[in-house]
Amino acid sequence: MSPSVVPVQAPAPGLERQAIIDLSAIANNIRHLRELAAPAQFMAVVKADAYGHGAVPVARTAVAAGAQWLGTAHITEALELRAAGLDVPVMCWLHTPQSDFTAAVANNIDLGCSGWELERIVAAARSLERPARVHLKIDTGLGRNGCPGADWPALVEAAMVHQRAGLIRVVGVFSHLAVADEPERPETDDQLERFRDAVSVAEAAGAELEVRHIANTPATLSRPDTHFDMVRVGLGVYGLSPFADRTSAQLGLVPAMTLQTRIALCKDVPAGQGVSYGLNYVTDEPTTLGLVPLGYADGIPRVATGGPVRVNGISYPVVGRIAMDQMVIDLGPHFRLASAAAADAAGGVEATAADSAGILGATAELFGNGHDGGPLVEQWAAAAGTINYEVVTRISQRVPRSYTGGAE
Ligand SMILES: *Cc1c(COP(=O)(O)O)cnc(C)c1O
Numbered sequence: 001m002s003p004s005v006v007p008v009q010a011p012a013p014g015l016e017r018q019a020i021i022d023l024s025a026i027a028n029n030i031r032h033l034r035e036l037a038a039p040a041q042f043m044a045v046v047k048a049d050a051y052g053h054g055a056v057p058v059a060r061t062a063v064a065a066g067a068q069w070l071g072t073a074h075i076t077e078a079l080e081l082r083a084a085g086l087d088v089p090v091m092c093w094l095h096t097p098q099s100d101f102t103a104a105v106a107n108n109i110d111l112g113c114s115g116w117e118l119e120r121i122v123a124a125a126r127s128l129e130r131p132a133r134v135h136l137k138i139d140t141g142l143g144r145n146g147c148p149g150a151d152w153p154a155l156v157e158a159a160m161v162h163q164r165a166g167l168i169r170v171v172g173v174f175s176h177l178a179v180a181d182e183p184e185r186p187e188t189d190d191q192l193e194r195f196r197d198a199v200s201v202a203e204a205a206g207a208e209l210e211v212r213h214i215a216n217t218p219a220t221l222s223r224p225d226t227h228f229d230m231v232r233v234g235l236g237v238y239g240l241s242p243f244a245d246r247t248s249a250q251l252g253l254v255p256a257m258t259l260q261t262r263i264a265l266c267k268d269v270p271a272g273q274g275v276s277y278g279l280n281y282v283t284d285e286p287t288t289l290g291l292v293p294l295g296y297a298d299g300i301p302r303v304a305t306g307g308p309v310r311v312n313g314i315s316y317p318v319v320g321r322i323a324m325d326q327m328v329i330d331l332g333p334h335f336r337l338a339s340a341a342a343a344d345a346a347g348g349v350e351a352t353a354a355d356s357a358g359i360l361g362a363t364a365e366l367f368g369n370g371h372d373g374g375p376l377v378e379q380w381a382a383a384a385g386t387i388n389y390e391v392v393t394r395i396s397q398r399v400p401r402s403y404t405g406g407a408e
Contacts, residue, residue, distance in 0.1 A: 023058075044058070142177070214226055239255040285333055288332070307375075
């Protein structure tokens, strides 16, 4: 079950910092998840720049690995995929009255519709003289987007009037789950029951549905009874686990993003040295500090002190406050002894100790695919009091993405 995980080579070793995206891992994750979901179709969710991994390269890889559909939140995100030449079915589901429904219909993008959007979509179809493809969304309990159950028959009826007029085609009914990451909770059963009822109402009204869909990553992995005609998978594509008590490896997934930089400075300090703003961390013995040039402007949460940074095979916790551009690790007295010994060997020149130990400019990995016990996104999520979804998605545009591997 556990997938083989090998070290990822930096595609651009000259970069000062990079998020390396392993497209082979993404392709393998998709193949694995597709097998679990079959015969249901597979939608790769690439919203939010593919959870920080890069929407277009991930979408291309996903399609090559067999994803039949792509999903985004916004119309603008879907249009980006079309502009890049991706011509598979694309669906998006979060709109405002400012959304460009005309561009969506013109580009053959499927639209989620919870209610008010229907008339906007119809107006776009009318002006383009081209029917729009619509997926009606029922709120089965999440309480966010989606049509309330009480309004569902009226929404379905209005949609069918427009379908008979040739303005839209109701191709899907969908919903979103609230607690699928906790598979034992009973609310998922309630949501499924309401979903089946909503599908029945639509079909009784004459809808010929291509896809009924409700499953996200956790439901795809833990609840085959949620798969219906299609699963919508985001997090799992990126190799991350949606469950608090199960690792990527236990799910047969490989994390696709490796975040690394180079050590910018390394120096010996005495006991009593305060570190970073607020001087919240003070060394209690002579030690060696390493400066890591990534901070909250790069998307590392400021509260995540204690998160791991691996240098030369050893993970060190970040000490002191994380700043906008940088953070500090304490390499420890053992390292200092080693560097002092190296300095002795080099003729007692203390300033060269860190250099001779290979620390200045050494690769500093914040998280990766877990190869050889390496640091994981989940450790940063724990340090920041958040979830793995947020850690990868927030890695900022200041960090260049580079790509390795592919769907072959
Ligand atoms: C983001 C999203 C998904 C994907 O969720 P994951 O838990 O990342 O798989 C699926 N459906 C909808 C409507 C979403 O907004």
